[in-house]
Amino acid sequence: MKFWEFIGSLDRRIIFLIIGLAVFIPLLAPLKLPVITTPTTEDVYNAIDSLEAGSKVLVSFEYGPSTQPEIEPMAIALARHLFRKKCEVVGMALWPDGQFMSTLVFDRIADKEFGLTWGKEYVNLGFRPGGEAVIKGIAREFRANYTQDVRGNSVNDLPIMEGVYSVKDFDFIFSLSAGYPGTVEWVLYAADPYKIPMSSGTTAIQVNEVIPYVKGGQIYGILAGMSGAAEYETLIATPDDATKFMDAQSIAHLLIVVFIVVGNISYIVQRRKQN
Amino acid sequence: MSRDVWILVSLGLVAALTAVTIGFISWGVSNHAIGFGFWIGSxxxxxxxxxLYKDNAFYKFSEHLFVGVSASYWIATYYWTQIDTNLWGRLFPAQFPHAGHQQNLFYVIPLILGLFMLARMIPSIGWISRWSLAFIVGLYAGLRLYGFLQSNIMEQTRDSLRPLYIPGSFVDSLNNTLIVVGVICALLYFFFSREHTGAFGVASRVGIFFLMISFGxxxxxxxxxxxxxxxGRFNYLIQASDASTGYASAVVTAGMVLLLGIGALRSRGDTQEA
Structure with a gap:
């Protein structure tokens, strides 16, 4: 009985320490647990894989440094898949720090890994404030909202932007979203009204908000947090950070489940004792 | 040790780290090799x-720095991407040719509305800012209403109307039944014009179970x-513990634990004396 009382009154800092070690140790000594793909991730993969070479894809970066560990692995895996398919990728951001995030991904994948040409095979248009108003704006007249890319080149001079006058001129939209404005706004103001094929990668906490659109067929699949990114890395056969991090993720989850069970037993035991 | 002393100690630590790093750089070691950013990041x-241990000067310093840097970053980004390019660029295209716009005097209206917002800083005319707020609220209410009606109500209602029996597929039939029952019961839970008793009460209770599963x-x-x-942060700290960064995270961890430990011992001593 004293054991359960001890557990019930455990200093929260000890729990923080145990969780910290459960995350830290697998990062130093990976267990290489298998990553099993789920249908929602497979839907994203199939949608991207069915795009033809030369398809114009709009990738919107709606995340910042605080959610970078979750979204960046999926952004990198997505960029690899799109560039392997020889799609033309146009990046933009609805979050101010999304511009930094998109620059990191394009520099690493498009520039260094694939050696692609800026303005021809990919371009980064950067951030515009206004949230859904920007989406509505580019749906009506793209070039009124974006006159230049992040390097100061006129949009009219970019070969990749030939024939792009509205968001409707894109073959696919992908939203990398960590909140508002993000995937929900893209569904509401672009994908649904103009019937543009769309998919999304979101933070885990946003999945419950977005999953009804996936089940309703309004968007093609969803990459759900870090596990979604790891599954996508598995599907494109290029394991990277997300796959590496999943061991720590799994161990921490297991430990939290144990804490919840043990905490509840302790609570029930103490309540019975009081009664 | 008082709070002010702690703040001074942490500021001193930052200054010392900065000085050491700048010293290394000036002696010819590259910025990349030293990993100045790793020291600050760590x-x-x-x-x-x-x-997580307790409120302390290191936390307060980091938090306040984050708030300040975030605010300045947002202001700078909004100015250069919106006010410079989209406002001045359209009102004065000759003076702001990099924006690539034609002159459009219609943009005087957002300029005036923006100035109205700044009127909040002068209490006697602060009420003018309500006009701008009213415009923003009206605009976004209109935008959202249309989007929500189409995507969240029409499309989601259409998707909820599923056949309960699909020949040859028990799993799909069960899945559809669960969705239909779940949607109806959860909606009934939010119907407050009738007492939740009898069959209605049972249905609303089932609705609670579906809601609980959703919350779970x-x-x-x-x-x-x-x-x-x-x-993500732990991975960063592991990268920052590399020799090429000067063992940044390891040194910072040791220094911080030492200072927090001394602080804890001092505060224990103060308590005992009291």
């Missing part, structure tokens, strides 16, 4: 983590999200 990351899924995803962020 200090701020561990400063925020130190709150949300909690699970929230845990996954938070653990992912923790993994």
């Amino acid at each position: 200090l701020l990351t561990l400063g925020i983590f130190s709150y 899924a949300s909690f699970g995803f929230a845990v996954m999200g938070r653990i992912s962020l923790l993994i």
Whole structure:
């Protein structure tokens, strides 16, 4: 009985320490647990894989440094898949720090890994404030909202932007979203009204908000947090950070489940004792 | 040790780290090799983590720096991407040719509305800012209403109307039945014009179970999200403990633990004396 009382009154800092070690140790000594793909991730993969070479894809970066560990692995895996398919990728951001995030991904994948040409095979248009108003704006007249890319080149001079006058001129939209404005706004103001094929990668906490659109067929699949990114890395056969991090993720989850069970037993035991 | 002394100590630590790094750089070691950013990143990351132990000067310093840097970053980004390009560029295209716009005097209206917002800083005319707010509220209400009606109500209602029996597929039939029953019962739970008793009460209680499952899924995803962020920071600290960074995170961890330990011992001593 004293054991359960001890557990019930455990200093929260000890729990923080145990969780910290459960995350830290697998990062130093990976267990290489298998990553099993789920249908929602497979839907994203199939949608991207069915795009033809030369398809114009709009990738919107709606995340910042605080959610970078979750979204960046999926952004990198997505960029690899799109560039392997020889799609033309146009990046933009609805979050101010999304511009930094998109620059990191394009520099690493498009520039260094694939050696692609800026303005021809990919371009980064950067951030515009206004949230859904920007989406509505580019749906009506793209070039009124974006006159230049992040390097100061006129949009009219970019070969990749030939024939792009509205968001409707894109073959696919992908939203990398960590909140508002993000995937929900893209569904509401672009994908649904103009019937543009769309998919999304979101933070885990946003999945419950977005999953009804996936089940309703309004968007093609969803990459759900870090596990979604790891599954996508598995599907494109290029394991990277997300796959590496999943061991720590799994161990921490297991430990939290144990804490919840043990905490509840302790609570029930103490309540019975009081009664 | 008083709070002010702690703040001074942490500021001194930052200054010392900066001085050491600048010293190394000036002696010819490259910025990349020293990893100046790793030192600052480690200090701020561990400063925020130190709150898990207790509120302290490292945490306060990191938090205040974050708030200040975020605010300045947002202001700078909004100015250069919106006010400079989209406002001045359209009102004065000759003076702002990099924006690539034609002159459009219609943009005087957003300029005036923007100035009205700044009127909040002068209490006697602060009420003018309500006009701008009214415009924003009206605009976004209109935008959202249309989007929600189409995507969240029409499309989601259409998707909820599913056949309960699909020949040859028990799993799909069960899945569809669960969705239809779940949607109806959860909606009934939010119907407050009738007492939740009898068959109606049973249905609303079933609705609660579906809602609980939804909250459970949300909690699970929230845990996954938070653990992912923790993994990201730990991975950063591991990278920052490399020899090429000058063992930044290891040194900062040791220094911080030492200072917090001394602080804890001093405060224990103060308590005993009192």
